[in-house]
Amino acid sequence: MIDFLQVKKEDAVYVQGDPLKTMITEIFTKLGVSDEDSAIVADILVASDLRGVDSHGVCYNIKRNYLPGITQGKINPRPNEQLLTETTATALMDGDGGLGHASAFRGMNIAIKKAGETGVGIVSIKNSTHCGMLGYYPLMATKQDMIGIAMTAGGPPTVMPTFGTEPMLSTSPLSIGAPAKNHPAFLLDMATSIAAGGKFQIANLLKTDIPEGWGLDENLEPTTDGNIGMTARKWLPLGGASRLMGGHKGFGLGLAVDILCGVLSGEGYLKMLNPDRLTHFLMAIDISAIRPVEEFKSMMDDMIDEFHNCPKEEGQPRIYIAGEPEWEAYLERSKNGIPIHREVHDWLVELAREMNVKNII
Amino acid sequence: MIDFLQVKKEDAVYVQGDPLKTMITEIFTKLGVSDEDSAIVADILVASDLRGVDSHGVCYNIKRNYLPGITQGKINPRPNEQLLTETTATALMDGDGGLGHASAFRGMNIAIKKAGETGVGIVSIKNSTHCGMLGYYPLMATKQDMIGIAMTAGGPPTVMPTFGTEPMLSTSPLSIGAPAKNHPAFLLDMATSIAAGGKFQIANLLKTDIPEGWGLDENLEPTTDGNIGMTARKWLPLGGASRLMGGHKGFGLGLAVDILCGVLSGEGYLKMLNPDRLTHFLMAIDISAIRPVEEFKSMMDDMIDEFHNCPKEEGQPRIYIAGEPEWEAYLERSKNGIPIHREVHDWLVELAREMNVKNII
Numbered sequence: 001m002i003d004f005l006q007v008k009k010e011d012a013v014y015v016q017g018d019p020l021k022t023m024i025t026e027i028f029t030k031l032g033v034s035d036e037d038s039a040i041v042a043d044i045l046v047a048s049d050l051r052g053v054d055s056h057g058v059c060y061n062i063k064r065n066y067l068p069g070i071t072q073g074k075i076n077p078r079p080n081e082q083l084l085t086e087t088t089a090t091a092l093m094d095g096d097g098g099l100g101h102a103s104a105f106r107g108m109n110i111a112i113k114k115a116g117e118t119g120v121g122i123v124s125i126k127n128s129t130h131c132g133m134l135g136y137y138p139l140m141a142t143k144q145d146m147i148g149i150a151m152t153a154g155g156p157p158t159v160m161p162t163f164g165t166e167p168m169l170s171t172s173p174l175s176i177g178a179p180a181k182n183h184p185a186f187l188l189d190m191a192t193s194i195a196a197g198g199k200f201q202i203a204n205l206l207k208t209d210i211p212e213g214w215g216l217d218e219n220l221e222p223t224t225d226g227n228i229g230m231t232a233r234k235w236l237p238l239g240g241a242s243r244l245m246g247g248h249k250g251f252g253l254g255l256a257v258d259i260l261c262g263v264l265s266g267e268g269y270l271k272m273l274n275p276d277r278l279t280h281f282l283m284a285i286d287i288s289a290i291r292p293v294e295e296f297k298s299m300m301d302d303m304i305d306e307f308h309n310c311p312k313e314e315g316q317p318r319i320y321i322a323g324e325p326e327w328e329a330y331l332e333r334s335k336n337g338i339p340i341h342r343e344v345h346d347w348l349v350e351l352a353r354e355m356n357v358k359n360i361i
Numbered sequence: 362m363i364d365f366l367q368v369k370k371e372d373a374v375y376v377q378g379d380p381l382k383t384m385i386t387e388i389f390t391k392l393g394v395s396d397e398d399s400a401i402v403a404d405i406l407v408a409s410d411l412r413g414v415d416s417h418g419v420c421y422n423i424k425r426n427y428l429p430g431i432t433q434g435k436i437n438p439r440p441n442e443q444l445l446t447e448t449t450a451t452a453l454m455d456g457d458g459g460l461g462h463a464s465a466f467r468g469m470n471i472a473i474k475k476a477g478e479t480g481v482g483i484v485s486i487k488n489s490t491h492c493g494m495l496g497y498y499p500l501m502a503t504k505q506d507m508i509g510i511a512m513t514a515g516g517p518p519t520v521m522p523t524f525g526t527e528p529m530l531s532t533s534p535l536s537i538g539a540p541a542k543n544h545p546a547f548l549l550d551m552a553t554s555i556a557a558g559g560k561f562q563i564a565n566l567l568k569t570d571i572p573e574g575w576g577l578d579e580n581l582e583p584t585t586d587g588n589i590g591m592t593a594r595k596w597l598p599l600g601g602a603s604r605l606m607g608g609h610k611g612f613g614l615g616l617a618v619d620i621l622c623g624v625l626s627g628e629g630y631l632k633m634l635n636p637d638r639l640t641h642f643l644m645a646i647d648i649s650a651i652r653p654v655e656e657f658k659s660m661m662d663d664m665i666d667e668f669h670n671c672p673k674e675e676g677q678p679r680i681y682i683a684g685e686p687e688w689e690a691y692l693e694r695s696k697n698g699i700p701i702h703r704e705v706h707d708w709l710v711e712l713a714r715e716m717n718v719k720n721i722i
Contacts, residue, residue, distance in 0.1 A: 087650040089450045090480030119451030122481050124651050147625070161668055163677035168668060176617040178624070186620060188613040194606055211605045220674075238607045239599055244572045245555055246599045250607075252549040252683035255668075256537040259547060259661070263539070264508070266652045269664040289448040290485050291627045300620070303630040307522055307529060307616075313581075316524035322613035 014337030032077035037102040048133040052329030055198020056133035100131030119289030126265035135189030138177030153261035154278035172257035180300035187323030192254035204230035375698030393438035398463040409494040413690030416559020417494035461492030480650030487626035496550030499538030514622035515639035533618035541661035548684030553615035565591035
């Protein structure tokens with residue numbers, strides 16, 4: 001995570017992952033979510049915090065998204081999830097408006113199972129909700145010596161197409177993971193906009209400026225105001241506003257994600273889409289179907305070593321492979337705890353008290 | 362294609378696609394390539410020219426790449442292509458150093474066949490060579506009412522990782538296509554660098570400047586000199602050199618492409634890779650396995666209409682969906698001919714004379 005979006009040390013309360021997970025599980029259970037789904041959601045939320053992906057962790061999302069989502073009826077705590085169609089290598093799932101984490105988790109497990117049988121599996125999910133840190137799902141595949149791919153789309157549009165002046169896309173993230181041998185798995189987990197929505201949210205919350213170029217204000221001028229960035233919601237695709245600098249590639253990538261999620265699943269697109277619904281695309285490739293897994297993983301290690309040995313810009317101590325910063329945050333936070341903003345910690349403790357959930361953080 | 366990289370009208374000879382294809386087929390046959398492969402390569406090269414993707418067309422590539430490749434023994438004109446492994450939904454192909462177009466063409470056909478049987482098909486190709494305009498292969502899938510994905514990697518490194526000072530990646534392009542009903546198919550076909558290698562080549566050839574930001578000079582300073590851009594080969598990933606602007610996303614995407622091509626196929630990566638060899642990843646998803654094709658295609662049309670109706674920046678008459686500019690070039694050039702630079706035309710006519718191929722352009 002970018003330094004200026006980190007919770008400052010003096011504002012932080014350090015919490016261990018396991019008790020946090022226990023509390024979050026119980027909170028979801030009290031909200032009417034099944035034991036199984038509560039445990040899945042808690043695991044994914046806490047995994048985000050442990051991996052330093054604060055924008056998708058416990059702190060910001062329960063209060064803002066999932067709690068009001070359930071209490072206002074936008075998220076179905078007891079969904080009747082169904083497979084609408086199925087072939088040897090594919091499935092279409094209706095999430096029935098349940099917590100996206102649980103549907104995407106089960107969807108990826110189906111994709112992994114199908115990949116084990118045919119070499120590759122794809123699960124398309126409609127009628128779902130926010131599924132949290134997208135990188136979690138490809139990591140489910142890498143743990144099974146598979147390549148994992150996940151995408152998600154939907155929600156109110158925030159990103160502008162090249163040459164457009166109104167937001168038409170979601171930040172439409174995609175994530176690709178591949179296992180290595182001694183190195184942590186490669187894990188790309190990126191919004192197809194320059195900055196993820198969560199980064200705007202956090203900048204807004206921390207009352208900090210944002211870098212010029214992430215988004216425009218209501219008058220289509222570049223803004224560095226974190227508040228305006230969040231409220232104007234005129235964000236730029238990867239590559240920015242200029243076609244010459246490849247902005248149309250970020251736009252095209254976002255659109256590809258929206259097609260593979262919203263259109264393939266049949267949920268819909270943009271204005272035709274229920275703003276409370278999201279869609280997912282989950283895929284696993286069984287490496288052993290193509291070639292020996294150990295050889296693949298050794299080659300991943302060699303490749304990563306080669307990048308680490310690349311000469312570096314002055315002042316830059318290293319080249320980061322996608323997934324490394326998060327893996328290192330995971331090691332550090334598993335030991336020293338997750339820094340949660342004091343105000344959020346207070347809110348969580350108070351919520352637990354109200355819900356009669358034992359406070360163990 | 363960007364305006365300043367177009368062949369100027371006064372330098373152009375206009376050539377029709379069909380006679381050009383006939384001549385190119387015959388030239389490859391005379392070079393020792395089989396009739397089948399010659400026809401495939403000619404079709405893909407001329408399709409690139411017709412679609413306005415001049416960087417991958419007849420003009421620039423035969424002289425620069427394929428002709429010397431074959432005569433210097435870097436491309437095998439009579440490869441013994443083999444499937445090394447195969448499952449219901451996947452295959453690994455050894456291209457035996459043949460023309461990449463032919464291997465990728467057959468690879469995509471296998472992926473499409475497998476998708477028809479299981480819902481999705483993936484073909485990984487090692488020991489191949491340059492396969493031309495990548496978008497050709499997803500379009501093979503869209504014509505069968507499937508979603509197509511293609512990636513390719515390899516060749517001498519030109520793109521720098523975030524914080525690195527030496528090129529470590531190829532431009533590692535990826536292409537995703539999806540059929541629509543009345544609109545042309547969506548077709549993203551992008552290098553994961555800001556600018557594709559072919560754009561640097563053409564700028565160099567046309568002796569024109571390049572936009573600041575595409576690449577650096579030997580001293581790591583931004584350059585606008587098309588010649589230096591080509592010779593220094595320090596190109597920037599999509600998002601540029603700055604992590605804040607998402608440069609690490611372009612780098613990560615490029616790496617993901619290299620993993621899915623070079624590492625998955627087992628050909629290798631970067632310095633461990635034979636610089637004359639490229640690798641491909643081809644995939645097809647049968648839409649009808651997930652949901653009715655006609656509904657999917659209608660929804661694509663609705664989505665595209667919605668984008669066309671987005672309010673536009675001043676001076677911008679329209680929003681382009683990926684694949685539209687190339688489709689419109691195709692319609693225009695199918696009628697009015699392909700503009701080939703006079704010097705290239707002369708060279709081609711002379712080549713035909715030398716090879717005893719009838720000149721019909």
